[in-house]
Amino acid sequence: MAAKKCVNSDLVSVERVVNRWIVDYNLSLALELFKKQQFEDFNEVRNVLSVVMKRPVEATSDMPLKIRMLQFLGRINEGENLELIYDPGTPVTPLESALLLLENIMEAFGIPQQDWEDASNSLKVMIVATFIKNGNFDKAAQMLNKYFPKPVGRVRNILEGLIRQKNKTSNSFSFQLFKQEMLAFVQRLCYFDVPFSYRAAQELLTMRLEVDGDDDAEEIEQEVTNATPSPQKNPVPFQPCKHLIILRSRLESVYNALSEDEKTFAQLEQEVETEIQDRDGLHLEHSSDSETLDDLNAERADLPQRNVCSPMEASPAEQPPQTDDGPQIQARSLSKEHYTVARLVTEPDSQSSSQYTTGLEELETEAGTEKPPQVPDGSSEKELQCPVSDGETAIPTPKRPRRSKKTAARAAASVLETSSDSEDNSVEKRKEMQEETPPCQSNKSKSRNSGTSKRHSSGLQDDYITPVKRPVRQPSTGSSKKKSSTGRSISPESVGESPITESCLDSPSGPCHQHPVPQKSSTPEQAFPNTKWKSLFRTAKESKVTWNNEEMEFLLKDTKGSNESIKSNSGHKRKWTDQETEMLKEGVKTFGEGNWSKIKSYYDFKDRTNVNLKDRWRTMKNLKMV
DNA sequence: TTTCGGGTTATAT
DNA sequence: ATATAACCCGAAA
Numbered sequence: 005m006a007a008k009k010c011v012n013s014d015l016v017s018v019e020r021v022v023n024r025w026i027v028d029y030n031l032s033l034a035l036e037l038f039k040k041q042q043f044e045d046f047n048e049v050r051n052v053l054s055v056v057m058k059r060p061v062e063a064t065s066d067m068p069l070k071i072r073m074l075q076f077l078g079r080i081n082e083g084e085n086l087e088l089i090y091d092p093g094t095p096v097t098p099l100e101s102a103l104l105l106l107e108n109i110m111e112a113f114g115i116p117q118q119d120w121e122d123a124s125n126s127l128k129v130m131i132v133a134t135f136i137k138n139g140n141f142d143k144a145a146q147m148l149n150k151y152f153p154k155p156v157g158r159v160r161n162i163l164e165g166l167i168r169q170k171n172k173t174s175n176s177f178s179f180q181l182f183k184q185e186m187l188a189f190v191q192r193l194c195y196f197d198v199p200f201s202y203r204a205a206q207e208l209l210t211m212r213l214e215v216d217g218d219d220d221a222e223e224i225e226q227e228v229t230n231a232t233p234s235p236q237k238n239p240v241p242f243q244p245c246k247h248l249i250i251l252r253s254r255l256e257s258v259y260n261a262l263s264e265d266e267k268t269f270a271q272l273e274q275e276v277e278t279e280i281q282d283r284d285g286l287h288l289e290h291s292s293d294s295e296t297l298d299d300l301n302a303e304r305a306d307l308p309q310r311n312v313c314s315p316m317e318a319s320p321a322e323q324p325p326q327t328d329d330g331p332q333i334q335a336r337s338l339s340k341e342h343y344t345v346a347r348l349v350t351e352p353d354s355q356s357s358s359q360y361t362t363g364l365e366e367l368e369t370e371a372g373t374e375k376p377p378q379v380p381d382g383s384s385e386k387e388l389q390c391p392v393s394d395g396e397t398a399i400p401t402p403k404r405p406r407r408s409k410k411t412a413a414r415a416a417a418s419v420l421e422t423s424s425d426s427e428d429n430s431v432e433k434r435k436e437m438q439e440e441t442p443p444c445q446s447n448k449s450k451s452r453n454s455g456t457s458k459r460h461s462s463g464l465q466d467d468y469i470t471p472v473k474r475p476v477r478q479p480s481t482g483s484s485k486k487k488s489s490t491g492r493s494i495s496p497e498s499v500g501e502s503p504i505t506e507s508c509l510d511s512p513s514g515p516c517h518q519h520p521v522p523q524k525s526s527t528p529e530q531a532f533p534n535t536k537w538k539s540l541f542r543t544a545k546e547s548k549v550t551w552n553n554e555e556m557e558f559l560l561k562d563t564k565g566s567n568e569s570i571k572s573n574s575g576h577k578r579k580w581t582d583q584e585t586e587m588l589k590e591g592v593k594t595f596g597e598g599n600w601s602k603i604k605s606y607y608d609f610k611d612r613t614n615v616n617l618k619d620r621w622r623t624m625k626n627l628k629m630v
Numbered sequence: 631t632t633t634c635g636g637g638t639t640a641t642a643t
Numbered sequence: 644a645t646a647t648a649a650c651c652c653g654a655a656a
Contacts, residue, residue, distance in 0.1 A: 577648070598632095601633090615633080626648090
């Protein structure tokens with residue numbers, strides 16, 4: 005009845021389900037390969053995934069997270085390949101993009117604070133260490149200062165020491181260990197169950213073996229159970245392609261049958277049988293199938309709800325998962341040790357461990373309700389299934405032209421920008437525009453007068469303040485709640501290689517970095533009209549509040565206008581702040597006097613030129629500050 | 631391009 | 644008015 009129509013629409017549903025299995029399977033497989041350090045295979049599987057993901061796939065709640073995690077591992081894996089760039093938009097090394105991705109994941113899915121901090125700290129360390137190993141000490145120093153700003157820390161000191169000694173042979177930071185650590189991290193956050201397809205395939209293999217030789221059957225079955233099967237001399241556990249495909253087609257039919265009506269099912273049964281007989285010529289298959297079918301039934305009930313995480317896991321005998329547990333635990337404990345290193349860094353300014361526990365509890369309960377028993381491994385406690393449901397899309401903060409200081413552009417910009425302005429730079433910029441437009445660009449007579457005269461105008465202050473580093477948290481970019489319906493929306497290409505990440509990586513997130521910035525309430529003082537600015541600032545400085553204000557100011561300037569056009573501060577002498585001075589000191593210490601351009605770029609001085617640095621240093625020397 | 635040192639200017643006192 | 648930190652400029656590498 006309704007024959008074709010139904011069949012067609014079913015075709016899609018079926019494909020989605022089957023693809024879910026495939027994805028599920030490959031996710032686990034990839035992880036397994038990573039664990040076994042078969043990185044080439046790992047990459048290939050990721051490719052497979054990226055292709056599959058282009059098709060409709062039914063989403064499970066934890067799938068998006070897993071996919072991201074895999075993506076994450078992919079970048080970790082390429083971590084030593086500094087040339088590799090994942091997103092031309094933000095040309096950073098793989099590890100850096102991994103870090104960005106991690107931040108993304110954090111925002112989108114929520115990760116226990118502690119785990120996240122540990123992981124990103126390790127990542128940061130490794131970013132620096134990698135540059136050191138490559139002998140790129142300049143870059144290493146840059147990264148060091150970017151990711152380990154200011155506060156001293158043991159790790160920072162170590163890294164700094166290496167940079168200074170230009171010692172690239174130090175093996176304090178093993179990339180292998182790091183990979184394992186990241187793997188452990190991923191495993192802690194995602195539970196990679198033994199996928200249904202895997203188990204089904206296993207059973208199939210087992211059946212075959214039983215058939216092939218009753219004698220060996222038992223032995224082999226054990227083997228299979230131990231995930232070191234290979235009835236043929238195949239070194240790889242469970243031959244991936246061939247058997248999987250068969251299985252898949254079979255299951256597809258099965259499901260199709262189920263969702264339609266029973267007669268096709270019979271047909272399917274026959275088909276399956278025939279197929280199997282063709283290959284192995286046996287009925288024993290049947291028993292396994294019937295199990296499978298039960299499961300399918302169960303699953304089908306789930307379908308509309310999409311809660312399905314891995315439907316059939318629990319059902320057919322707890323086929324011991326792959327060799328998992330051993331190494332996994334190892335990895336974990338190993339990483340524990342390792343984390344202590346990370347913690348050295350974290351401790352000083354990480355102040356939230358409570359978040360962690362609470363968050364974890366939540367997660368636990370959630371996970372608990374969803375799938376009770378699970379694996380013997382203690383890890384199941386920690387895993388978080390699908391914490392925040394919005395899992396999807398990572399807040400692509402609007403791209404911001406990466407600071408270009410060309411004064412020339414100003415004139416032209418004044419016309420163009422006023423019209424094509426985007427909300428972002430709006431206020432400040434416009435203000436700037438107005439100031440700058442009249443005098444055009446006279447290099448020397450810097451429009452100072454016009455600037456000052458205009459400056460006092462209107463209530464810029466408020467405007468200035470409001471856009472403070474918006475809390476990056478778009479409630480639902482697209483489909484937070486509706487994840488259920490569109491399985492495909494999981495970011496079709498978020499797994500593979502090049503194109504993939506666009507969405508995730510994009511977030512330039514350059515400046516609005518992760519700084520745990522000791523959240524002070526400060527902020528409002530940003531918009532000092534003009535002359536008061538300094539005095540107020542002075543006061544602040546003296547009252548020791550400087551730093552934060554400083555930071556805030558940077559952030560502000562950074563996130564909003566500041567897009568040049570301000571050329572050297574529209575005629576103002578900007579006093580050097582303590583913060584800047586400190587950075588300069590550090591810079592000179594690290595790179596030596598005279599390397600102003602390096603220092604400048606590494607510390608990302610805002611609106612200071614090399615010459616400015618040099619002059620400031622000169623002044624400092626005059627003042628005997630150094 | 632970057633660095634350097636002398637010269638200029640804005641600002642606090 | 645003066646001192647000086649911040650900034651500018653042209654030469655040199």
